[in-house]
Every structure is written in structure tokens, then in C-alpha cells.
Amino acid sequence: MDIRHRRKRKPQQSAFEDGQHERSPPCEPADARELDYHALFDASPNPYLVLDRALNIVGANKAYLASTKRALSDIVGRWAWDAFPTDPDTLRQAIASFERAIRTKQPDTLALLRFDIPRPEPEGGGFEVRYWSIVATPVLNAVGEVDTLLQHPIDVTELQRLREALHTPEDGLPVELGDAQSGIFLRAQSVHEANLLLKADSERLRDLFKHAPSPLVAFRGKDLVFDMANDAYFKFVGRRDIIGKTLLEAVPELAGQGYDDLLSEVFNTGKPFIGRGMRADLRLTSGAPLHDVYFDALFQPVVDDDGKVTGIVCQLNDVTEAYRAQAALRESQDRLREGMNAARMLVWDWDLATGRVKLSENAPEIIGSAAAFGQSAFDAVHPDDAHAVRDAPLHCTPANPRYRLEYRLVRPDNGRIVWLENRGHVMFDHADAPVFVKGVAIDITERKRSEKQIADAARHDSLTGLPNRALLHEYCTHILARALRSGTGGALLFIDLDRFKPINDMYGHDAGDKVLQDVAQRLLACTRKEDVVSRLGGDEFIVVLPSIVSPHDPATVAGHIVAAVSRPIPFGELQLNVSPSIGISLFPEHGTDLESLVRCADLAMYAAKKAGRSNFKIYSPGINERENDLLRLEMQLKRAFESDGFSLHYQPIIEIRSQRVIGAEALLRMRADDGSLLAPADFIPVAEKAGMINRLGDWVVREACRQHRAWVEAGLQPITISINVSPIQFRQPSFASAIVQAVEDSGMNPSFLQIEVTESTLMDNVPETVARLRQLQDIGIRISLDDFGTGYSSLSYLGSLPLDKLKIDRSFIHSMTSDRRSRSITEAIIALGRTLNLKVVGEGIESEESMNFLRDFGCDQAQGFLFSHPLPAPEFASWYRLH
Numbered sequence: 064m065d066i067r068h069r070r071k072r073k074p075q076q077s078a079f080e081d082g083q084h085e086r087s088p089p090c091e092p093a094d095a096r097e098l099d100y101h102a103l104f105d106a107s108p109n110p111y112l113v114l115d116r117a118l119n120i121v122g123a124n125k126a127y128l129a130s131t132k133r134a135l136s137d138i139v140g141r142w143a144w145d146a147f148p149t150d151p152d153t154l155r156q157a158i159a160s161f162e163r164a165i166r167t168k169q170p171d172t173l174a175l176l177r178f179d180i181p182r183p184e185p186e187g188g189g190f191e192v193r194y195w196s197i198v199a200t201p202v203l204n205a206v207g208e209v210d211t212l213l214q215h216p217i218d219v220t221e222l223q224r225l226r227e228a229l230h231t232p233e234d235g236l237p238v239e240l241g242d243a244q245s246g247i248f249l250r251a252q253s254v255h256e257a258n259l260l261l262k263a264d265s266e267r268l269r270d271l272f273k274h275a276p277s278p279l280v281a282f283r284g285k286d287l288v289f290d291m292a293n294d295a296y297f298k299f300v301g302r303r304d305i306i307g308k309t310l311l312e313a314v315p316e317l318a319g320q321g322y323d324d325l326l327s328e329v330f331n332t333g334k335p336f337i338g339r340g341m342r343a344d345l346r347l348t349s350g351a352p353l354h355d356v357y358f359d360a361l362f363q364p365v366v367d368d369d370g371k372v373t374g375i376v377c378q379l380n381d382v383t384e385a386y387r388a389q390a391a392l393r394e395s396q397d398r399l400r401e402g403m404n405a406a407r408m409l410v411w412d413w414d415l416a417t418g419r420v421k422l423s424e425n426a427p428e429i430i431g432s433a434a435a436f437g438q439s440a441f442d443a444v445h446p447d448d449a450h451a452v453r454d455a456p457l458h459c460t461p462a463n464p465r466y467r468l469e470y471r472l473v474r475p476d477n478g479r480i481v482w483l484e485n486r487g488h489v490m491f492d493h494a495d496a497p498v499f500v501k502g503v504a505i506d507i508t509e510r511k512r513s514e515k516q517i518a519d520a521a522r523h524d525s526l527t528g529l530p531n532r533a534l535l536h537e538y539c540t541h542i543l544a545r546a547l548r549s550g551t552g553g554a555l556l557f558i559d560l561d562r563f564k565p566i567n568d569m570y571g572h573d574a575g576d577k578v579l580q581d582v583a584q585r586l587l588a589c590t591r592k593e594d595v596v597s598r599l600g601g602d603e604f605i606v607v608l609p610s611i612v613s614p615h616d617p618a619t620v621a622g623h624i625v626a627a628v629s630r631p632i633p634f635g636e637l638q639l640n641v642s643p644s645i646g647i648s649l650f651p652e653h654g655t656d657l658e659s660l661v662r663c664a665d666l667a668m669y670a671a672k673k674a675g676r677s678n679f680k681i682y683s684p685g686i687n688e689r690e691n692d693l694l695r696l697e698m699q700l701k702r703a704f705e706s707d708g709f710s711l712h713y714q715p716i717i718e719i720r721s722q723r724v725i726g727a728e729a730l731l732r733m734r735a736d737d738g739s740l741l742a743p744a745d746f747i748p749v750a751e752k753a754g755m756i757n758r759l760g761d762w763v764v765r766e767a768c769r770q771h772r773a774w775v776e777a778g779l780q781p782i783t784i785s786i787n788v789s790p791i792q793f794r795q796p797s798f799a800s801a802i803v804q805a806v807e808d809s810g811m812n813p814s815f816l817q818i819e820v821t822e823s824t825l826m827d828n829v830p831e832t833v834a835r836l837r838q839l840q841d842i843g844i845r846i847s848l849d850d851f852g853t854g855y856s857s858l859s860y861l862g863s864l865p866l867d868k869l870k871i872d873r874s875f876i877h878s879m880t881s882d883r884r885s886r887s888i889t890e891a892i893i894a895l896g897r898t899l900n901l902k903v904v905g906e907g908i909e910s911e912e913s914m915n916f917l918r919d920f921g922c923d924q925a926q927g928f929l930f931s932h933p934l935p936a937p938e939f940a941s942w943y944r945l946h
Contacts, residue, residue, distance in 0.1 A: 105124045109126060109215060110126040110127035110129075110130045110131075110215070110216055111124045111126070111127055111213055112214040112216070113211055113213060113214070114143055114211060115210075115212075116165060116209060118142060118143045118144075118158070118161060118212075119140065119141065119142055119143070120138045120140065120142075121139065121140075122139065123138065123139075127216070130216070130218065131180055132180065143157075143214075144158075149176065149178050153176045156173055156176065157173060157176060160172075160173045160197070160199055161199050161212055161214075164199040164201045164209075164212060165201055165209045165212065168201050168203065168209060169201070170199065170200045170201070171199050172196070172197070172198050172199075173196065173197045175196060176194065176196070176197055177192060177193075178193050178194075180193050192220075193218065194219050194220045195216040195218055195219065195220075196216070196217040196219050197214060197215070197217070198214070198215045198217070199213075199214055199215075200212065200215065201213075272291075272293055273293050273294060274294065275293050277378055277379060277380055277381075278292075278295040278296035278299040278358075278377075278379040278380075279295065279296055279376070279378055279379075280296045280377045280379075281365070281374060281375070281377070282310070282326065282374050282376075283373065283374040284373070285327075286309050287309055287310045287323065287327070288308065288309055289307065289308055289309075289310070290306070290374060292306065296379070299358075299379060300313075300314055300345055301347035302314075311323055314345070316344060316353060317343065317345075320343060320344065325362070326362060326375055326377075329362045329364055329375055330364060330374075333366065334364070335361065335362060335363045336360070336361070336362040337359075337362075338359065338362075339359050340357060340359070341357065341358055341359070341360055342357050355383075357381075357386040358381050358383070359380040359382055360378070360379050360380075361378045362376075363375065363376045363377070363378070407506035408503055408505045409422055409423045409425055409430070409503065409504050410423040410501075410503050411426075411502055412499070412500070412501050413487075413499070413501075413502075414498075414499055415456060415498055415500065420441070430472055430481055430504075431443070431476040442475070443472050443475050444470065444472055445470065445471035445472060445473055445480070448471050451468060451470060452468065452485070455468045455485070456487060456489045456497045456500050459489040459497060460495070461495055464488055464489045465487065465488050465489075466486075467484065467486050467487075468485045468487075469483070469484050470483060470485065471483075481506060481508050482507045482508045482510075483504045483505065483507065484505045484507045485502055485503075485504050486502050487500045487502035488501050510898070513891045513894060514895075517888065517892060517895060520875075520888040521533065522534040524597075524598040524874070525875050525882070525884065526579055526874060526877075526878045526882065526885070527580055527583035527598050529583050529604075530595065530596075530598075531597065531598065532597070534597070535597040535605060535607070538595050538597075538607070539595070539607060539660075540657070542595070542607060542609045543655060543657070545609075546609065546610070546651070547651065547655060551610050552610070552611055552649060552650060552652070553607065553608050553611055553649070554607075554616070554620075554647055554648070554649050554650070555605065555607050555608075555648050555649075555657075555661065555664050556607075556617065556620065556621055556624070556664065556679075557603070557604075557645065557646040557648075557661060557665050557667070558586070558603065558604040558605070558624065558628075558643045558644070558645050559602060559603050559643065559645075559668050559672070560578070560582065560628070560641045561643065561644055561672070561677065562640065562642065563575065563578060563602040564602075566578060566639055566641065570634070570637070570639070572877050573881060574637075574639060576877070576878055576881065576882075577632065578634075578639055578641055579602065581632045582604070582628055582632075582641070582643075583596070585627040585628055585630075586606060586624060586627075586628070589620060589627050590606060590608075593609055593610075594606060594609065595607040606620070606624070608620060614649070617647045617649070617681070621645045621679035622679070624643060624679075625643055625645065625677055625678070625679060628643045629642045629643070629677055642676055642677035643677070643679075644668050644669075644671040644672040644679070645668060645678070645679035645680070646663075646666065646667030646668030646669070646670065646671055646680055646681075646682060647664060647667055647679060647681040647682065648660045648663035648664040648682045663682040667681060667682040696745070696749045697749050699733070699735060700733070700746060700750055700753065700755055700759075701755075702736075703733050703734065704755075704758065704759075704762075708733055708734045709734075709759070709763075710740075710935065710936075711729045711730065711731060711732070711763065711766055711770065711936065712729075712730045712732055712933035712934055712936075712939075713728070713729055713935075714727060714926060714927075714931060714932065714933040714934070715939075715943070715946070716728060716783075716785070716926045717924060717925050717926070718923070718924055719914070719917060719918050719922055719923060719924060719925050720918075720923075724782060724946055725783065725924065726784065726785060726817070727783075727784055727785070727939065727943075728785040728786075728787075728819070728926065729763065729766075729770075729784055729785065729786045729787075730742075730743070730787075731747075731787075743787075747759075747789065751789060751791050756791045756792055757792050760789060760792035763787075764801070764802055765805045765808070765809065767784050767786050767816070768806055768808075768809035768811040768816065769809050770936050771784050771811050771816075772809050772810055772811050774940060777940070779940060781812065781815050782943075783815050783816070783817050783845070784815060784817065785817040785819050785847060786817070786819065787819045787849065788818055788820050788824070790821070790824040793820055793824050793835070798835060799835045800838075802844065803838070803842060803844075806842070806844070812843075814843035814844075814845070817844070817846070817847050818844060818845070818846055818847065819848075819849040819870065820846070820848065820849060821848075821850050822848060822850070822851065829863075832864070833863065833864060836865045837865050840867075845867040845868065846865060846867050847866070847867060847868035847869070847870055847904070848864075848868070848869050849870050850870065850872040850873075851871055851872060851892060862899055866901055867902065868903070868924075869896045869902070869904070870903075870906055871889055871892050871893075871903065871904065871906065871922075872906075873906050873907025873927075874907075875888055875889050876905050876906065876907045876913055876927075879913055880910065886916065889905070889917075889920060893920045893921055893922050894921075896923075897921065902923045903924070904922075904923065904924040904926060905917045905922050905924070905925050906925075906926045907927050908926065908927030908928070909927055909928045909929055913927075913929075
């Protein structure tokens with residue numbers, strides 16, 4: 064206990080200061096009784112002292128003042144041990160006794176304490192030594208808490224002096240006192256009575272020693288022989304056969320731990336020793352391993368009348384459990400600190416009244432040195448976000464005290480932007496006004512960087528860096544709206560590369576990628592800064608001219624493009640040659656929305672191809688051949704429904720780590736009039752336009768479920784079957800119920816069915832999307848987000864969608880081995896999937912190099928020609944049995 068700290072405590076207001084007590088109007092009976100109690104207290108012949116919880120004197124009765132020869136005004140308001148000085152050992156005992164009484168709410172007794180009582184000047188001054196036995200009784204308030212302590216001292220000075228006078232010599236006989244010739248009988252009788260008192264007191268002290276809760280032990284002689292010990296000490300050292308043995312004989316494991324040397328030093332110097340948090344390794348049972356114990360200790364030398372040290376009394380306080388609890392707390396705090404550092408999380412407090420923000424000790428690592436913040440931590444908040452940060456607690460209520468906020472902070476040490484996510488809990492005063500906020504801040508800079516990277520990838524073509532279809536749609540919405548307001552005209556050029564497919568097939572994807580990249584750069588060189596150049600996909604590009612002065616301007620630009628793109632493209636030692644076919648539509652003449660303009664330009668582009676390629680055509684209503692082709696394809700679709708002209712081919716999906724087959728994607732095929740198989744890209748747009756997509760989608764679901772059931776009945780191990788869903792099909796109100804019905808009709812286990820939908824499909828109406836997907840997930844059907852990275856999904860919504868899997872778009876996979884940007888995007892998508900606890904599939908795997916990249920990035924599954932082309936159901940079953 065720190066005595067100096069005790070002395071600094073300010074005294075509480077005394078209830079009996081200057082001999083008075085606080086009174087209410089005397090008409091109340093309760094106050095009259097209170098007055099009687101006070102009179103009884105003051106008139107009691109027993110001395111009483113009243114202390115508050117800080118051990119400051121707040122009152123005393125007359126008997127106490129008389130016994131201590133003090134005035135009330137001299138002691139009220141003073142710390143008890145300032146008013147009545149004593150030696151440090153007595154002080155420690157008294158404070159411990161009083162604190163026990165406060166803690167246990169039970170009276171506590173100290174048998175013998177020495178006090179130096181100041182003697183008044185008329186009586187000669189100086190100090191008079193008095194011995195007291197003190198009983199400390201806690202006084203509880205109305206709620207059961209200790210309010211004050213009532214100290215009742217019993218003066219045992221005469222008894223103590225009698226003990227000192229009647230000490231027993233070595234022969235065991237009582238000392239003869241006084242003259243045998245006068246009053247010998249009375250003197251002997253007094254001695255006998257004193258010896259009886261001393262014996263009774265000794266037995267009581269011996270009993271207190273034995274049952275004391277703290278370990279107590281006494282050594283005698285220089286050899287430190289155990290003289291006596293109490294039960295608590297026997298338990299502490301784990302043995303009882305120690306009396307009469309030296310320290311190291313009784314407790315041999317203490318050899319080398321320094322305690323024999325320490326006790327010898329106390330014996331030789333006669334100076335007591337006080338130790339805190341000491342450690343000893345003991346065997347608590349015979350043959351047991353060493354067990355570390357921790358304790359506080361007081362080693363007090365025992366001195367005879369001649370001042371010679373005859374032994375040592377040791378009092379120990381076992382603090383092992385407290386020490387281990389502290390160690391466990393420190394370990395827990397260390398783990399928490401390490402976890403916070405790993406998660407880049409800091410803890411903060413915010414006093415709304417003063418504006419003071421207190422940060423955890425790991426803050427400098429995340430947001431820079433706190434000393435660099437200036438007047439406030441808010442100095443570092445990005446100016447655009449400061450208002451939102453300051454106002455966030457003001458929007459909370461006692462019923463809804465928590466908030467979450469993402470904002471930027473500018474590190475004062477290096478100027479870098481740090482993104483933080485605050486999660487705060489607001490505390491309110493009695494008037495429900497916010498006064499204080501506690502919270503955590505998580506560094507989400509890397510997440511924001513990944514989100515931005517993925518968002519950019521979702522709006523740009525990964526191979527050429529040009530805006531993709533999604534960003535083109537966004538640009539054109541603004542361009543066309545502005546053109547309609549201003550009355551100006553513009554043009555859209557649809558560009559398709561001639562002879563690109565033979566180059567790609569003959570020289571490989573690297574050559575094809577080089578062609579597309581060079582063409583993109585040449586298109587940019589042929590256009591103005593305000594023009595938009597976009598890649599739709601494959602070998603198709605769009606150029607939008609927002610404003611044209613003359614109807615001939617689009618033709619002029621198209622001529623420049625034909626000339627530029629037709630120049631040879633170097634690839635190693637080869638000179639690759641492609642040429643563009645360009646269709647042109649004008650706005651507002653041919654349409655006022657992007658879809659209409661693209662459709663007209665597409666028709667004009669086909670007319671240019673038919674005119675001899677390396678050419679361009681401006682759309683006119685007479686260009687109908689393409690429309691005729693679409694009409695013929697629509698008729699083939701209708702015949703295919705009537706003649707079982709559709710089939711499903713299955714491409715395996717492989718688990719990368721184990722290389723085992725875990726699923727297959729069902730891919731739709733249609734047999735054309737000439738017997739060839741058409742891929743979905745050839746007829747799905749026509750089916751959507753002709754209103755046949757729902758019927759076609761329903762057929763795909765039912766056929767996939769039927770085939771899965773047939774494979775299981777044939778003995779094949781069940782695997783997941785994935786089917787693609789068109790946006791129009793997904794938006795139907797009956798979509799989810801139709802899927803559920805198809806699964807139930809087939810008898811297929813729904814956990815083996817997976818629905819694949821694109822980003823643009825999911826983002827159309829998020830609440831309805833979530834409802835539909837959850838309806839499917841509720842029966843076990845899984846949901847996969849297809850072609851991830853090419854759409855325009857909001858990443859803030861992605862975490863709220865009920866998804867099971869992400870499929871990386873094949874465009875990233877194809878260019879991953881040669882394009883660092885595509886590799887970075889692929890790695891970011893895989894990391895995002897891992898963060899959202901989603902499986903990630905790479906599709907379009909055609910080389911071991913691509914496979915190795917995905918494996919290194921931690922991708923879960925793969926699909927592509929490297930493993931197998933899509934196969935008809937019988938051939939897939941045979942392939943699956945082999946693999």
C-alpha cells in the first residue's frame with residue numbers, strides 16, 4: 064500500500080465537525096431520534112472514533128477524546144494516521160484491517176497496536192506510548208454500501224506492560240517480584256493471576272497464528288531452523304514435516320533460488336525486508352514437477368532484550384492467482400494488439416464537448432504520428448469528408464446509438480490518403496444529447512484500392528484499356544441527351560475486323576491480342592479527344608462522334624480508320640494484315656438511343672462487308688439483308704422447338720487444388736438447317752427479340768435437371784450442374800418458382816443445381832434480385848455471378864447479394880499471361896472473392912501457364928479447353944468415368 068498516496072486524499076465533510084451534526088427541522092420524529100442516537104454516542108463510556116472510507120476522521124465521542132487527550136477540532140478532517148502517528152508495521156496492519164472491514168462489510172479486530180499519543184504541555188509534553196486492541200465496524204448506508212467505519216479502541220497498555228514484566232526465563236519459572244517480607248501472598252496472587260491472563264492470551268494468539276489466512280513462519284537461529292509455521296504456510300509449500308529442519312533441508316528445491324542468502328542477510332543485519340511479486344519454484348507434492356508460485360513477503364528479524372537477533376518471522380501473501388490472471392490479461396492484451404495490428408484497426412474515444420480524440424497506441428502505424436495532427440485529429444480528415452465525420456454522431460439516438468462511416472484521412476507525415484471505416488457507439492446525457500463516442504477505425508485503403516481497380520476493370524476492356532459496353536452506354540446516355548437539348552447531330556461507327564479470326568486461329572491468341580491492341584491505338588489516333596472509342600468484344604469496336612459539322616464528317620473519319628487499320632501490324636517476324644468493315648448511323652436521324660444506333664450501324668456494317676470489305680457504309684432504310692437473316696434465324700428457332708433441335712453440351716469444372724471434377728456447365732446448342740451446331744451467341748439475341756427466351760430457358764432448366772437425375776440413376780457420382788440465365792428470363796416474376804418446380808418435377812437434389820447470372824442482370828433491381836436469389840437458395844440451389852469484371856455492378860451491393868461463386872471473365876484469363884494489368888485484375892478479383900467467402904472460378908483456361916497463374920493466385924476452380932471442350936451428354940458421361 065502506498066502510504067504517501069493515502070496522505071494526499073482530501074478529507075470528506077465530517078458529520079460531527081466542531082462537535083455538531085447536520086439536523087433537519089426538529090418537528091420531525093425521525094430527527095428527534097437522530098438527536099438521541101447522537102447523544103447516546105457522545106455519552107458512551109466506551110471510546111469511539113468515526114472514519115470515512117478514505118480513513119479520514121469525521122467524528123469522535125467524548126470518551127475517545129478523553130482517552131487520547133485531544134480536542135475534536137485538532138483531529139476532524141485529518142487522515143487517521145496523521146492525527147495518531149505510529150510505526151510503519153502498525154500502520155500497515157491497521158490499514159489492512161480497516162480495508163478488510165470495508166471489503167467484507169464485517170467487523171475486523173486487531174489484537175495489539177502501539178500508538179504514540181501526544182502528551183499535553185501542562186503534563187510535560189512529549190509522547191506517551193499506549194497499546195490498543197482495535198475493533199473496526201463498518202456502518203452501511205441505505206443501499207447496503209459501507210458509508211463510515213466505527214473504530215472502537217480497547218486500551219490494553221497495562222496488560223502489555225504486565226506481559227513484559229512477567230516474561231518467563233529459560234528455567235520456565237515465573238520471575239519473583241517485590242519484597243518477600245511484605246505482601247508476599249498478595250504479590251504471589253497477583254503474579255498467578257497475571258500468568259493466567261498471559262497464558263490465556265498466549266493461547267489466543269497461538270490460535271490466531273495457526274488459523275491466520277496468510278502463510279506465517281518463524282525461523283530460529285543463524286541456521287534458519289523452522290521453529291513454527293501455520294496451516295496456510297504448510298499448504299503454501301506443499302508439506303508439513305518441516306519443523307526442526309533448516310530451510311534447505313525442509314525445502315531443498317529452494318537451493319540456488321537465493322532465499323537462504325536473503326534470510327541470512329536479514330538475520331545478520333537485523334534489517335527487515337519487504338518484497339513484492341517474488342517468485343519461487345516449489346514441489347507442491349512429493350515427486351511432483353516444479354511449480355512456480357508468486358508472493359509478497361515481509362521478513363522481520365526477532366530481537367531479544369540485548370538487541371541480538373535470535374530469529375526471523377516471515378509473513379507471506381500468496382499472489383500466484385492474481386499474477387497469473389495479470390499474465391493472462393497481458394497475453395490477451397498482446398493478442399488483441401497483434402490482432403488489431405494485423406487487421407489494421409485502431410480504437411478511439413471522442414469527447415464531443417471538448418473535441419478531444421484519444422487514439423490507441425497503434426494509431427501512428429496506420430494514420431501517422433498523433434503529434435502531427437495539430438489542434439485535433441480532425442485536422443487530418445479529408446476536407447470533403449470532415450462534415451460527414453463530425454455530424455455522424457448527431458444523427459444517432461439513444462434507441463439507435465451506433466453508426467458506420469467510410470471516409471478519407473490525409474496522413475500528416477507523408478500526405479498519403481488513408482481510407483478508414485469508423486464504427487462508433489454514441490453515449491448520451493440525461494437530456495438525450497450526444498456527449499461521448501467510443502469506436503474503432505479499420506484501415507480499408509487496400510479494399511478501396513481493389514474496389515477501384517475492379518470498378519475500372521468493370522468499365523474498361525482489359526486487353527485494350529478502351530471503355531467497354533457498360534461505360535459506352537454511360538457515355539452515350541449523356542452525349543445523346545446533350546445533343547437532343549442543343550439540336551446538334553452526331554454519328555456512331557460500328558467497326559468489325561475482316562480476316563481477324565484466321566489470324567487468331569493460325570497464330571494463336573497472342574497474335575490476336577497484338578492485333579486488337581494495335582487497332583485500338585490506331586482508332587484513338589484517328590479520332591478527337593472528345594470522341595469515344597470503345598471495344599464491344601471480340602473484334603468489334605464502336606466510335607462515337609458527339610458532334611459533326613457536315614454529313615460528310617463521319618465518312619471522312621471512316622476513311623481515315625480504313626487506311627490506318629489496313630496497314631500491316633508487326634508481330635515478331637510476321638506482318639499481320641486485317642481490314643475494317645464500318646457501318647455508320649447518324650443521330651438523331653437513325654435513332655435517339657444507343658441500341659437503335661448500334662442496330663442501324665450493325666446493319667450498315669454487314670452491307671459494307673458484302674460490298675467488298677475494307678469499306679464503310681452509312682445506314683439507309685434499304686439495308687434489309689441483315690434483317691432478313693435475323694428473320695430466317697427466328698424461323699429456325701421455332702422449328703427447333705417443334706423438332707427437338709436443341710441440345711445441351713457439358714464442359715467440366717475442375718477443383719484446382721485436387722484436380723478432381725466437381726461440376727459441369729450446361730451449354731445450349733441449336734442445330735441449324737444445314738446440320739451445323741449454332742452457339743448461344745448466334746441465336747439467343749434473336750430468341751430474346753422474338754419473345755422466345757423464357758420458353759427456351761425453361762427447356763434448358765428441365766433438360767439439365769433430367770440429365771443429372773439420369774446420370775445419378777446410372778451410377779455416376781453426382782456433381783453440380785451450372786446453367787446460364789438470360790436477363791429477360793431472370794426478370795420474369797415467375798422465374799424462381801419455375802426453377803423450383805422444374806427441380807421438384809425431375810427429382811433432382813437441388814443442392815447440385817447452380818444458376819449463373821451476369822452482373823448487369825443482378826444490378827437491374829437489387830431488392831427484387833435479392834428476393835429471387837434467396838428463394839432459390841432457400842431450397843439449396845447455388846448462385847454464381849458470371850463474367851465478373853465486365854459488367855457495372857456496384858461493389859457496395861456485392862456483399863449484400865446472396866452469392867456462392869464468382870466466375871472471372873475469360874477476357875482476363877486470355878490476356879493474363881502476357882498482360883500485367885490483366886494479371887493484377889485477376890488477382891484482385893480472387894482476393895475479393897476470398898474476402899466475401901465466395902468460391903472463384905477461372906473460365907476459358909487453355910494453357911498450363913494460365914492454370915499455374917490461377918493456382919498461384921489462390922483460385923478455387925477452373926474451366927476451359929485445357930481440360931475438355933463442351934461434350935454431348937453421352938460423351939461427357941464417358942469422359943467423367945475416365946476422370
